[in-house]
Amino acid sequence: MDPLLATIALPAVIMLGLGMSLTIADFARLRSHPRAVLLCLGCQIVVLPLACLGLVLLFDPAPPLAVGMLLLAASPGGTMASLYSHLFGGNVALNIALTAVNSLIAVVTLPVITNLALAYFAGDDGTLGLQGGKLVQVCAVVLVPVAIGMLIRARRSRFAERMERPVKIASVLVLAALITGAIAQEWANIGDYIVAVGAMVLIFNILSLATGYWVPRWAGVGRPEAIASSMEIGLHNSTLALAIALSPALLNSTEVAIPVAVYGIVMQFTAAANGFILDRRHARRGERGGDRGGDHDTRSHDPII
Template sequence: MSLTLISILLPAALGIVMFGLGLTLTVSDLVRVFKAPKAAVIALVCQLLVLPAIAFGLVLLFDLAPELAVGMMLLAASPGGSSASLFSHLAGGDVALNISVTAINSIIALVTFPIVAQLSMAHFLGEGQSIGLQPDKLIQIFATVVLPVVLGMWVRHRFTAWAERMRGTVKIASIVVLAVVIVGAVSQKYQVLLDNAGALAVITLLFCGCGLTIGYFAPRAFHVSPEQAIASAMEIGIHNAVLAITVAISVLGNETMAIPAAVYGILMYFPVVLVAYLFARRTRAGHLVNQPRDVDMA
């Protein structure tokens, strides 16, 4: 797959993912977060501050190559992935919190993402390497992140029944397009992937595991409900890999930087599925314990 075709497909794939998010989101979801913000604030702090620090530590620990290190930081700066709400639902989490935090974080990422990218490029590639905060780059990210969400919300409001029917189709379409794009992106730097496969596999799995762990226990430490803590775990453990890949290839013009997000986009499902299964078992067990028992009146 040519780099030109990938550069065209990537924004389209990201747009489909974010449009699908918009189909699940209502204004009341956002209002709800602002009325009871504790869980959302904790999740956002972990996402915006803690995870980039963890990614930086992992990169230094494994002495990752500079361009791959920048790619890992791009992944850490990405907001939650749209599939976080799906796994949160399966695990018994607060899905509305996932949807709201993903949308809010996607907007915040318009500012934080370029900052992380610039700082990481300057650190790992040299002081002269940075993307700055060029208006055209911000507009490009805005057009592929925020506008599709707004459009999806409008479609849901205007054509609610159709939006409900199309949610599954859009999600499947985004997964298929993302899979194609990941294969195409990795194929451009296949040898780099082979040379760093072991380190990248360990780093991305550790990164995902840390996100899931911190995402659950940090809210619980502040007495957030188990359902919201599960939602937070999925939100922080699952990142929008397609955004990191899109920025690496379409904005920065560097396929090597896209490799960590591509590896993560495949491997993250192993720990996420396992944790979702464990949470679901615990949730079902809790419901059974709390169910009233029949009393023998004889």
């Protein structure tokens, strides 16, 4: 594939599509649940990268795989979080708002965390983030398309709605081409990579989902908002992380992409299992006469901000 296409097209198309799905109102919704927002962002930006670092030090994978894990931990929540939140009674509007804010914060935190991982595990002096030229490049392919997409949505809302599906299809096609090339290049090592990162990825995914739910619940946040937080934290934007890992102008590493790719598959099943477990727990507690605090809320009363 043309390196320019891989470098610019995929991240730009992904973030343009995200921008066209966002409005200023999405950010305004955050005021309705400040505690849930702060807890979710705190877990996403601070707790998860530290937990991921602990897992990486425990499992001691090869340096590129370790960097891939930290890149994954630093990635914001993805659009799939809203779908799973909707299916299992979460506050979908909160998901939309959190995805918007997380995506903007990640413009800074993702390069910084990944750069530190490169320096520590691979002895790199700044392949991705802290060097001025690379930071500008990441901002250009991440933040600028989001801003353009939001501008299009604000000025041409009907056009943005019509383009939402084609943009998603285009991003999937470009990503599929990149992944196919990466798999072909590393085909002989795929089995070893999966063995090396499978358990680590699964534990990190379960930890992310559990942290996203239980930290807000223990802090007194309502069940619908805790479900939204769980899905937001547990379903990382693996598409964006893959684009950064495989882009020739950024990391250009199929090995770094391996944990992200494995996570992108695993999270679909763990998120569904997480939703069903929370549903069954809620139903059983309801049969026993109710729950503590916000657990009295049922789906019919879930607030959609």
